Amino acid sequence: MQKLGLTGQSKQPHASDDQMKGISAVLMDGDEIFIDNNAIHAKSRVEIGVKFVGSLEEVPHPRRVVGLWVSLKRFEGGMGYNGVHAFEMWIDSEAQLGYKKLADHVNAMDKAVKGKVDLSLLSPDEVQKFATFLQSIRPDLWENASPAFREAFSAV
Template sequence: MADQSSNQKKNNQFTIIKDDPNDGHDGYGIGSISLENMSSVIVDPNEDRAYVDMEAMHARSSVERRVKFQDDKEVVANGKLYWIVWVTTEKGENGPYFAGVGACEMIVDRSIKRAYKSMPEHVKHMEKSLKGQIIVDNMDDHSKKLLKDFLVDFEGGDMWKNSTNELKQALEVE
């Protein structure tokens, strides 16, 4: 009989491409992108919280489950707003920091089991986050504050302290 906690641990992991995808050969994997420094943060302005949900990397976050995605916002006009924020970390001379941030909206209407998100936007913002760009100007102030508070509090705040002024200014709200 298998250990159930061991099985649960495996289910919470995901496969990523680490280090150099070429690794000395020119076959399969050339041009692959490493996602080992990226995390997905869900910002839920409805519940006033932000949290890491790595399942969003595969479109299986707790918010995305059991809904069918549409590419028309009108279908979910009565839905709740969420943000998936692609956060890339790097290691600088002072230690790790938040290098790239790309926020993407998602609207979910559980009553009709439908949701909206723009897949091209998610891919674009994910790529920009990997390149160290900051994209949060599409977020409302309340959601920006939730994201900022989460990043500031994350692991004692050292990563926030080491982050760029560009990120800090982008998440300032009035």
Template sequence: MTEEQGQPAQPEKKEKKSLSLNVVSSKQHKGFGAGTIDLSAVSCVIIDDGVAYIDVGAMHAKSKVERGIKFTPNKEDTPNGRQCWIVWVAVDRNEEGSYYAGATACEMLIDSEARRGWKILADHVNKLDHSIKRRYNLTELGEVERAALRKLLVEHNQEWWDRSPEELKQSLGG
């Protein structure tokens, strides 16, 4: 017994550590799991039929175009699929303010009628990681898709666009 409390000394309980991926947290994490993927500054843009729009559901494969679709890694399983893109856009902040710090595009095919689709999940994960690591990879996008993405980014926040690196602007034709 400890004299101060009048109770037996309790062994210190060790807190069980678990790894979790917190997608919507805005708090900074330090300690166990620090350095894991932080998705709080990543937005999901869908480009479908030449139109780009933000769809946060894409983070969990539940964007408007993905809902109700059974995906396969075999492209030939979706012969009538239309080409759609997910663009992972990371936003960062420097002394001047926020800017588009990373952007990577991932292809997928969607056949809404047959409720089938094609995408390679590993490619989507790797490109999400590249965006988080402040890289740009938009080379697979066609001219129409580049123009749609550029229009969306500029309209979403002109100041962010203005502060973004030339590499992004040149890759989107502006």
């Protein structure tokens, strides 16, 4: 079982406005869905060793990797999923080239941290697969999720 690295608590000994402490990345690469919090620093396992180029046309055989920035919030019933925003990147592992719009990744992450919900980049099948994954790893977070979060996944 994968651990969702979201605690809503800072492990820093000092107080800080660290909004990134409650964000996680869930990636879908083909049929595999996994948590990779290194994506927060653009160092997920699909990004390591990849040179990102300025246009998709420069990537010879791109495969689409889709992801979700997922944030948590403490609700009356306990900790639950709050914000979720989809993002995508295109990777050619053999050529070690990739394309992504970094500004889009950062903006999507910021929106998820702020509790916004947007799955418009995903197909209905992808939404369903992500929903199944999120429900299976932490059913308690799913049960305590914000209404907007749950609604986004039930729209398919």
